[in-house]
Amino acid sequence: MLQYSMLYPKQSVSRRTVSMDGMWKFCLDPEGKGTENGWADGIPQADLIPVPASFQDFYTDKDTREYAGDLWYETDVFVPEEYAGKNVAIRFGCATHRAEVYLNGVHVASHVGGFLPFMADITNVARYNAVNKVVVKINNELSETNIPCGKTKVLSNGKKMNSPYFDFFNYSGLQRPVKLVAYPKEYVFDLTVDHRINGRDAEVSYSVVTTGEHPVEVTVYDEDGREVAVSQGKEGILHIENAHLWQVRNAYLYTFTVRIKDEEEVLDEYSEEIGVRTVEVKGKDILINGSPVYLKGFGKHEDSDIVGRGFHIGVMKRDFECMKWIGANSFRTSHYPYSDEIYQMADREGFLVIDEVPAVGLFESLMNFMEASTGKKTAFFAKDTIPELLENHLRAVEEMITRDKNHACVIAWSLLNEPETTDEAAVPYFEKVFARAHELDVQKRPRTFALIMNSLPDTCKCYHLADVISMNRYYGWYLMGGYEMCDAEAAFRAEMDKWAGKDLDRPFIFTEYGADTYAAEHKLPSVMWSQEYQKEYLEMCHRVFDSYDFIKGEQVWNFADFQTTEGIMRVNGNKKGIFTRQRQPKDAAFYFKERWESLPLNHKSK
Numbered sequence: 037m038l039q040y041s042m043l044y045p046k047q048s049v050s051r052r053t054v055s056m057d058g059m060w061k062f063c064l065d066p067e068g069k070g071t072e073n074g075w076a077d078g079i080p081q082a083d084l085i086p087v088p089a090s091f092q093d094f095y096t097d098k099d100t101r102e103y104a105g106d107l108w109y110e111t112d113v114f115v116p117e118e119y120a121g122k123n124v125a126i127r128f129g130c131a132t133h134r135a136e137v138y139l140n141g142v143h144v145a146s147h148v149g150g151f152l153p154f155m156a157d158i159t160n161v162a163r164y165n166a167v168n169k170v171v172v173k174i175n176n177e178l179s180e181t182n183i184p185c186g187k188t189k190v191l192s193n194g195k196k197m198n199s200p201y202f203d204f205f206n207y208s209g210l211q212r213p214v215k216l217v218a219y220p221k222e223y224v225f226d227l228t229v230d231h232r233i234n235g236r237d238a239e240v241s242y243s244v245v246t247t248g249e250h251p252v253e254v255t256v257y258d259e260d261g262r263e264v265a266v267s268q269g270k271e272g273i274l275h276i277e278n279a280h281l282w283q284v285r286n287a288y289l290y291t292f293t294v295r296i297k298d299e300e301e302v303l304d305e306y307s308e309e310i311g312v313r314t315v316e317v318k319g320k321d322i323l324i325n326g327s328p329v330y331l332k333g334f335g336k337h338e339d340s341d342i343v344g345r346g347f348h349i350g351v352m353k354r355d356f357e358c359m360k361w362i363g364a365n366s367f368r369t370s371h372y373p374y375s376d377e378i379y380q381m382a383d384r385e386g387f388l389v390i391d392e393v394p395a396v397g398l399f400e401s402l403m404n405f406m407e408a409s410t411g412k413k414t415a416f417f418a419k420d421t422i423p424e425l426l427e428n429h430l431r432a433v434e435e436m437i438t439r440d441k442n443h444a445c446v447i448a449w450s451l452l453n454e455p456e457t458t459d460e461a462a463v464p465y466f467e468k469v470f471a472r473a474h475e476l477d478v479q480k481r482p483r484t485f486a487l488i489m490n491s492l493p494d495t496c497k498c499y500h501l502a503d504v505i506s507m508n509r510y511y512g513w514y515l516m517g518g519y520e521m522c523d524a525e526a527a528f529r530a531e532m533d534k535w536a537g538k539d540l541d542r543p544f545i546f547t548e549y550g551a552d553t554y555a556a557e558h559k560l561p562s563v564m565w566s567q568e569y570q571k572e573y574l575e576m577c578h579r580v581f582d583s584y585d586f587i588k589g590e591q592v593w594n595f596a597d598f599q600t601t602e603g604i605m606r607v608n609g610n611k612k613g614i615f616t617r618q619r620q621p622k623d624a625a626f627y628f629k630e631r632w633e634s635l636p637l638n639h640k641s642k
């Protein structure tokens with residue numbers, strides 16, 4: 037079990053949260069000498085920088101933007117007198133990729149992994165009714181022992197440089213909201229729910245973890261605030277009569293309130309909005325509440341102008357409005373778990389989410405992963421970095437599932453993106469990761485991973501572990517693009533015929549397919565990079581998808597153009613967006629709107 041509660045910070049009769057977002061002091065530490073120079077007590081020569089945000093895109097010099105190493109943040113936080121006697125902590129939405137946290141110079145937390153929240157307990161270190169100094173040391177270097185994978189080079193001028201085994205820019209820093217939280221000594225540490233539909237009724241089995249022995253009561257309220265179920269005890273079943281189920285793009289959220297009680301006194305109260313629904317894979321279908329669904333949507337990124345990977349509430353809203361307009365019903369959180377608030381919104385809007393752990397770049401590749409399509413083998417899973425990588429990977433799986441397990445929107449776990457699967461050494465690694473996810477999730481959601489181009493029916497050693505087979509395919513873009521598209525289609529069909537021949541009795545979805553285009557580029561007849569070519573490419577892919585009954589979803593790469601590492605494979609960013617980085621439609625957006633609005637939810641199932 038994790039050392040800290042992963043429940044999203046909420047206010048209640050017994051809990052307080054205060055936003056610490058704003059301008060923080062900030063400085064780089066290229067010599068890596070901050071710790072020995074006593075920066076834990078306070079950082080020198082600091083600039084001011086917004087939190088939450090990636091630090092990179094504010095500055096106009098390249099050394100800062102490309103910086104690899106330690107970076108330091110500092111702020112003051114006032115801890116009120118009324119918090120004395122409670123538990124007090126600072127909750128970081130994330131710190132990319134690893135962090136050490138100090139309060140008044142005292143070390144209070146360490147965390148590895150850049151895309152999941154953690155708490156620094158400051159109860160015994162905080163000065164009450166006083167201002168406290170918070171210092172965070174972050175390191176953003178990539179390695180093969182942590183996810184996402186890459187390496188850190190040293191240039192001839194002595195400067196370090198990140199070299200990712202993936203294309204998205206290595207944005208980093210305090211990229212998500214930071215909160216001061218206070219909650220009782222005896223508190224609700226965790227809540228887990230699992231749903232069963234019984235005719236018109238629902239049975240929700242729950243379990244609550246608290247830090248004490250007082251009795252627990254769980255009450256369910258409907259959207260009008262009416263009490264519809266109540267149960268006593270840390271474990272039990274809540275019976276909801278005539279349950280209003282959470283449906284795709286038609287959400288309904290009950291409020292589950294957990295109270296720890298001492299007679300009539302409430303010691304702690306925690307509420308969460310939860311949709312009641314089931315998810316399972318049966319034969320070749322993905323079923324929500326027992327009915328088959330066809331996924332229409334995107335692979336996304338947390339990425340926008342100025343704030344980089346920083347959480348921005350306005351960008352989130354715009355993204356959901358664009359996804360609704362175009363007729364999408366799903367997305368994958370490629371290539372890392374997103375900010376908590378995005379899952380809350382997906383719950384509210386009825387979107388289906390494939391939740392992905394940051395296990396990307398598990399394939400050694402140079403030059404912006406150019407070798408990915410060549411069939412080159414790097415024996416990645418035979419390296420001596422693997423034990424430590426696996427440990428970090430498993431912990432990220434645990435943090436992700438613990439954080440996201442109650443979200444109705446989350447219908448599957450994606451446990452890796454485009455790993456090297458052609459080597460037997462991958463198999464035991466995969467087995468451990470897949471087993472862990474199964475053990476942690478009481479809802480037993482389907483598990484998947486995204487298969488890279490060279491993970492083929494006769495070369496991939498790991499697909500048998502996936503409950504849903506997720507394919508990233510670029511026939512007609514990375515392979516046989518342009519006038520060769522007819523051969524690309526034939527090759528694509530030949531691969532799909534081989535999968536069909538395996539008779540796996542499992543759903544397949546496309547988690548990536550796409551072609552780069554510039555929003556203003558038109559050409560008749562088409563050429564690669566023009567809007568016309570993007571559309572022809574997409575039409576070809578859809579012809580293929582529509583020919584196979586076991587293909588149960590299409591998530592195009594990518595929702596929007598996004599920033600990448602520079603290189604000859606990218607023209608200042610990945611331009612496969614259906615929307616621009618500013619979230620305006622390219623021509624293909626109108627094509628998708630037409631297609632997706634006409635495909636029924638149970639497309640290809642009865």
Ligand SMILES: O=C(O)[C@H]1O[C@@H](Oc2ccc([N+](=O)[O-])cc2)[C@H](O)[C@@H](O)[C@@H]1O
Binds near residue numbers: 202
């Ligand atoms: O390239 C893309 O646009 C996207 O594709 C995927 O990576 C690939 C890299 C090389 C090849 N290939 O050479 O065939 C195929 C795929 C990644 O999952 C994704 O993060 C990236 O943005």
